Amino acid sequence: MKNNWPIWEVFIRSKNGLSHKHVGSLHAADAEMAIENARDVYTRRSEGISIWVVESKNITASSPADAAALFEPAADKIYRHPTFYILPDEVKHM
Amino acid sequence: MQSSLSPNHALFEFALFMGDNGLICGHRLSEWTGHGPALEQDIAITNISLDLIGQATSWLNLAGEVEGKGRSADDLAYFRSDRQYRNFLLTEQPNGDWAMTIVRQFLFDCFHFEMLQALLNSQDERVVAIAAKSIKEVVYHLRYNSEWMIRLGDGTVESHRRMQRALKEQWRFLGELYEDQELDQVLAESGISVLPSSLKQAAFSRMRGVLKEATLKEPAAVTDFKGSGRKGIHSEHLGHLLAVMQSVQRAYPGQEW
Amino acid sequence: MPAEGKTIENADLLKAFQERIDRDEKIEPKDWMPDAYRQTLIRQISQHAHSEVIGMLPEGNWIPRAPSLRRKAALIAKVQDEAGHGLYLYSAAETLGIDRETLYQQLLAGKAKYSSIFNYPTLTWADIGAVGWLVDGAAIMNQVMLTRTSYGPYARAMVRICKEESFHQRQGYEILLTLVRGSEEQKAMAQDALDRWWWPSLMMFGPNDAESVHSAQSMAWRIKRKSNDELRQQFVDATVPQAEVLGLQIPDADLKWNEDRGHYDFGEIDWNEFWSVVHGNGPCNRERMAAYQDAHANGAWVREAAMAYAEKRQMRKNETTGKIDLQVA
Ligand SMILES: [Fe+2]
Ligand SMILES: [Fe+2]
Numbered sequence: 001m002k003n004n005w006p007i008w009e010v011f012i013r014s015k016n017g018l019s020h021k022h023v024g025s026l027h028a029a030d031a032e033m034a035i036e037n038a039r040d041v042y043t044r045r046s047e048g049i050s051i052w053v054v055e056s057k058n059i060t061a062s063s064p065a066d067a068a069a070l071f072e073p074a075a076d077k078i079y080r081h082p083t084f085y086i087l088p089d090e091v092k093h094m
Numbered sequence: 095m096q097s098s099l100s101p102n103h104a105l106f107e108f109a110l111f112m113g114d115n116g117l118i119c120g121h122r123l124s125e126w127t128g129h130g131p132a133l134e135q136d137i138a139i140t141n142i143s144l145d146l147i148g149q150a151t152s153w154l155n156l157a158g159e160v161e162g163k164g165r166s167a168d169d170l171a172y173f174r175s176d177r178q179y180r181n182f183l184l185t186e187q188p189n190g191d192w193a194m195t196i197v198r199q200f201l202f203d204c205f206h207f208e209m210l211q212a213l214l215n216s217q218d219e220r221v222v223a224i225a226a227k228s229i230k231e232v233v234y235h236l237r238y239n240s241e242w243m244i245r246l247g248d249g250t251v252e253s254h255r256r257m258q259r260a261l262k263e264q265w266r267f268l269g270e271l272y273e274d275q276e277l278d279q280v281l282a283e284s285g286i287s288v289l290p291s292s293l294k295q296a297a298f299s300r301m302r303g304v305l306k307e308a309t310l311k312e313p314a315a316v317t318d319f320k321g322s323g324r325k326g327i328h329s330e331h332l333g334h335l336l337a338v339m340q341s342v343q344r345a346y347p348g349q350e351w
Numbered sequence: 352m353p354a355e356g357k358t359i360e361n362a363d364l365l366k367a368f369q370e371r372i373d374r375d376e377k378i379e380p381k382d383w384m385p386d387a388y389r390q391t392l393i394r395q396i397s398q399h400a401h402s403e404v405i406g407m408l409p410e411g412n413w414i415p416r417a418p419s420l421r422r423k424a425a426l427i428a429k430v431q432d433e434a435g436h437g438l439y440l441y442s443a444a445e446t447l448g449i450d451r452e453t454l455y456q457q458l459l460a461g462k463a464k465y466s467s468i469f470n471y472p473t474l475t476w477a478d479i480g481a482v483g484w485l486v487d488g489a490a491i492m493n494q495v496m497l498t499r500t501s502y503g504p505y506a507r508a509m510v511r512i513c514k515e516e517s518f519h520q521r522q523g524y525e526i527l528l529t530l531v532r533g534s535e536e537q538k539a540m541a542q543d544a545l546d547r548w549w550w551p552s553l554m555m556f557g558p559n560d561a562e563s564v565h566s567a568q569s570m571a572w573r574i575k576r577k578s579n580d581e582l583r584q585q586f587v588d589a590t591v592p593q594a595e596v597l598g599l600q601i602p603d604a605d606l607k608w609n610e611d612r613g614h615y616d617f618g619e620i621d622w623n624e625f626w627s628v629v630h631g632n633g634p635c636n637r638e639r640m641a642a643y644q645d646a647h648a649n650g651a652w653v654r655e656a657a658m659a660y661a662e663k664r665q666m667r668k669n670e671t672t673g674k675i676d677l678q679v680a
Pocket of ligand 2: 516
């Protein structure tokens with residue numbers, strides 16, 4: 001169908017200092033329209049000060065089937081976390 | 095020419111004029127709610143409608159305040175007849191198809207933007223305040239409608255045809271936008287507003303830029319078209335619009351809603 | 352052998368899937384899911400999306416006649432939110448591998464449903480109050496539950512929707528509050544609206560649990576987390592005291608507080624009416640579908656032109672940058 005607008009993913013920065021966060025998606029014919037649609041659809045209640053849009057087909061996602069190989073190896077590397085190291089009580093705030 | 099209009103009365107009339115344009119445009123755009131060409135555009139056009147109704151409320155409140163008879167924005171919106179409405183004929187034209195609406199709004203935006211820009215320098219602080227708030231919104235309206243002008247003008251054969259038709263249909267209402275009234279002289283002299291004719295060049299040059307990009311032909315100027323919304327001589331459409339808009343208030347006057 | 356192997360794998364997958372659900376894990380778009388789960392979600396989410404969009408029509412009916420500028424703006428913003436809700440929900444459905452256009456076509460072909468409540472007419476301004484109070488109120492009961500639904504995108508859409516809904520019901524209730532404090536005519540208008548909208552609102556929760564076809568499986572999959580009757584009871588319990596504040600009579604002679612149950616008892620719903628409206632014979636079914644159809648058909652040339660322009664512009668950009676677009680479709 002010729003008149004179907006592609007899907008875009010919308011990312012919004014809610015205020016300076018925070019990163020852009022995925023908020024949802026919408027349809028638009030081109031990037032400019034996607035930005036404007038995102039403004040009208042996702043920031044009507046002052047939810048944002050900056051918008052990113054990416055056409056959905058341009059996003060590459062990891063596969064759930066790879067989750068074990070990708071993410072589980074990190075689980076036992078507990079020495080990366082501060083709580084792994086025991087310090088005497090006298091040393092506060094480190 | 096010595097005018098019989100006091101600056102105060104001129105300001106009252108001017109606030110009505112600005113308010114009525116916003117209200118009637120906002121009302122027309124709200125008629126798209128639930129009927130837009132895509133959900134995203136339904137939401138977008140409704141946002142513009144809300145901006146304009148908000149601006150209209152501010153202007154009509156100012157009109158009531160200047161008049162000093164205790165009339166609220168609602169009183170002015172709901173209890174004046176079409177002969178007392180001051181909006182341009184352009185703004186009351188029916189929505190038609192998406193092309194008709196976009197062209198109407200774009201032609202109005204070009205005027206609206208220049209006018210608000212000028213009003214930022216008004217001697218009246220209340221006018222400056224409303225203009226300052228409105229202009230941010232209108233910059234967006236202008237951008238939105240310009241993009242649609244271009245998109246549809248330079249889209250398909252069908253969209254181009256519809257846009258050219260809409261342009262021809264609405265162009266005849268354009269004269270009124272930049273025509274100076276007696277009231278404008280008073281407003282300009284007292285520094286409240288400017289002569290509409292002084293906005294024409296900038297507005298037309300913007301319009302022509304967009305038309306060119308949209309591959310649309312500028313229709314021939316219509317100079318002998320009669321009718322003046324600002325004087326309360328409207329098209330037949332406004333009476334129907336108001337009959338609907340005011341129906342509840344008129345049927346049960348004096349109630350809270 | 353392969354066929355058998357596949358069956359075993361499916362059984363394992365099904366078991367693992369159900370275990371994830373039972374652990375209250377969310378299911379995300381690319382995760383494996385049983386086809387029936389996917390189809391159930393598509394059906395339910397799209398039905399919900401259609402309801403939001405069709406629901407704009409009865410309320411939109413009063414936007415031009417809203418009796419003050421404040422009410423006009425509030426109603427426009429409210430109905431606009433509903434368009435957004437439709438959009439969020441269509442997007443959630445699209446993560447399941449079906450596009451919005453197909454969903455539209457299903458509705459236009461009469462293969463998909465929407466909430467029957469929107470087949471009733473809005474006759475007076477008080478109806479706008481009653482719709483906001485009762486119809487949005489009933490919808491909120493359902494939607495709050497759905498913020499915890501097992502499918503991630505659906506749950507996230509619901510969180511966003513619930514945030515926006517909070518003003519809808521208050522907006523409606525405030526309209527009625529103003530009317531009941533007004534003239535006799537206004538009070539009568541409010542009562543009349545309640546009389547007409549009460550029963551259809553109770554019907555919004557769907558058939559009784561015993562009659563409900565999809566309920567058990569949906570509960571097992573945690574798509575739904577409360578039954579139709581539970582939600583309906585919750586709605587009645589919440590709404591009766593609100594009607595008392597308004598000083599309006601709920602049109603149900605059997606309605607009374609049951610001390611033992613700790614709930615209100617209420618009368619039997621007219622299920623004949625319910626089914627006849629579901630089957631297309633409500634007062635406005637045809638009008639709603641016609642309006643939806645018109646909007647879609649009248650917008651076709653606009654959507655097509657926007658696409659054509661976007662492609663043209665992309666091509667021009669590529670010409671000037673010397674980039675070759677490999678996606679010649
Ligand atoms: Fe909603
Ligand atoms: Fe709602």
